[in-house]
Amino acid sequence: MPNLSVSLGKLKLANPLLVASGTFGYAGEYQDLVSLKKIGAIVTKTITLKAQKGNPPPRLCETYSGMLNAIGLENPGLQAFIDKKLSSLRKIGVPIIVSIAADTPAQFARIARRLSSIKSVAALELNISCPNLGKRGLIAQDPQATYRVVQAVKKATSLPVITKLSPNVTDISAIASAAQRAGSDILSLVNTFFGMAVDLPTRKPILGNTTGGLSGPAIKPQALWMLRQVFRATKLPIIGMGGIMNTRDALEFIVCGATAVAVGTANFVNPRVSVEIIAGIKDYLNKNKIKNIKQLVGSLKA
Numbered sequence: 001m002p003n004l005s006v007s008l009g010k011l012k013l014a015n016p017l018l019v020a021s022g023t024f025g026y027a028g029e030y031q032d033l034v035s036l037k038k039i040g041a042i043v044t045k046t047i048t049l050k051a052q053k054g055n056p057p058p059r060l061c062e063t064y065s066g067m068l069n070a071i072g073l074e075n076p077g078l079q080a081f082i083d084k085k086l087s088s089l090r091k092i093g094v095p096i097i098v099s100i101a102a103d104t105p106a107q108f109a110r111i112a113r114r115l116s117s118i119k120s121v122a123a124l125e126l127n128i129s130c131p132n133l134g135k136r137g138l139i140a141q142d143p144q145a146t147y148r149v150v151q152a153v154k155k156a157t158s159l160p161v162i163t164k165l166s167p168n169v170t171d172i173s174a175i176a177s178a179a180q181r182a183g184s185d186i187l188s189l190v191n192t193f194f195g196m197a198v199d200l201p202t203r204k205p206i207l208g209n210t211t212g213g214l215s216g217p218a219i220k221p222q223a224l225w226m227l228r229q230v231f232r233a234t235k236l237p238i239i240g241m242g243g244i245m246n247t248r249d250a251l252e253f254i255v256c257g258a259t260a261v262a263v264g265t266a267n268f269v270n271p272r273v274s275v276e277i278i279a280g281i282k283d284y285l286n287k288n289k290i291k292n293i294k295q296l297v298g299s300l301k302a
C-alpha cells in the first residue's frame with residue numbers, strides 16, 4: 001500500500017485531499033452522501049465574529065467551464081458556530097480546519113484566540129482573499145496588510161496557521177513571502193478570481209452583488225501557474241486548489257508543488273469526488289510503483 005499521509009508542518013493528514021472552504025458547508029450537509037472520515041481534512045465555510053447575512057440573491061451562476069459565486073460570507077458567527085456546528089464536525093474524526101475572516105488584525109486575533117481554546121480545531125485558515133464583499137481592496141492584495149494579519153494571528157494562537165492567498169494580484173509570490181515572514185505555517189491558494197456575468201435580455205448583472213468569484217476548471221491553468229511561483233518563492237507547505245475536478249488534476253497540483261490539494265466547485269457536481277480522488281491517487285501510486293506521495297510533491301521536470 002502506498003503511503004498517502006502528508007505533513008503540513010505540525011498539521012498531519014492521513015491523505016492529501018481536503019475539501020475547500022465554502023464548498024462543503026459544515027460537512028453535515030454531505031454526511032449521507034459521502035464517507036466523511038475518508039477525507040484528509042475538512043475546511044469549514046468561513047466564519048466571522050458576528051453572524052453575516054451574505055449578499056442578495058442570485059448568488060451563484062454557471063459560466064463556461066466554471067461558476068461564479070457571490071455568497072458574501074454568510075455564516076452564523078463565531079459563537080453559534082462553536083455551539084451548533086463544531087460538535088458534529090468533531091465527531092467525524094478527521095482534522096477540522098476552521099476558516100476565519102475579519103476586517104482588522106485585532107479582530108482576526110480575537111477569533112483565533114477563541115478557537116485556540118477548543119481542542120477539536122486542528123488549524124486555522126485565514127481567508128484574506130474573499131472577492132465578493134464589495135470592499136475596495138483585499139488584505140491579500142497588500143503584502144503589508146497580509147503581514148499584519150498573519151503576525152497578529154500568530155501571536156494569538158499556537159494552532160497551525162494557513163494563509164489563503166488571492167489570485168487577484170500582479171505578483172502572488174510577494175504576498176506569499178510576506179505571509180511567510182510573518183510566520184504563516186502553511187499557504188493555501190487560490191481563492192476565486194474576480195468575475196461577473198450579464199443577463200443580456202435585461203442588460204443587468206446576473207449576480208445580486210454584480211461581482212463574484214470565478215472557480216472551477218476555467219481557473220485551473222492560472223491556479224497551477226500561481227502555485228508554481230509560490231512553490232519557488234517560499235519554503236512553506238502549500239495546499240493547492242483551483243479547478244480540481246478529478247485525480248489527474250489533483251496530481252498535477254502535487255507535481256507542481258502542492259503538499260496537499262483542496263476540492264471546491266467539483267463538490268457541487270459530484271459530492272463524492274473527494275473520496276474518488278483519494279482512491280484514484282492510491283491507484284496512480286500503485287501503478288507507477290511510487291511508495292510515498294511525498295515523492296511526487298514538486299517533482300515537475302522543468
Ligand SMILES: Cc1cc2nc3c(=O)[nH]c(=O)nc-3n(C[C@H](O)[C@H](O)[C@H](O)COP(=O)(O)O)c2cc1C
Nearest residue numbers: 020021022046069127190191215216242243264265
Ligand atoms: C460557492 C463557493 C463558496 C465559497 N466560499 C468560500 C469561503 O467561505 N471561504 C473561502 O476561503 N473560500 C471560499 N470559496 C473559494 C474556494 O474555497 C476555492 O478557493 C475556490 O473555489 C477555488 O477552488 P475550486 O475551483 O476547486 O472551486 C468558495 C467557493 C465557492 C464556489
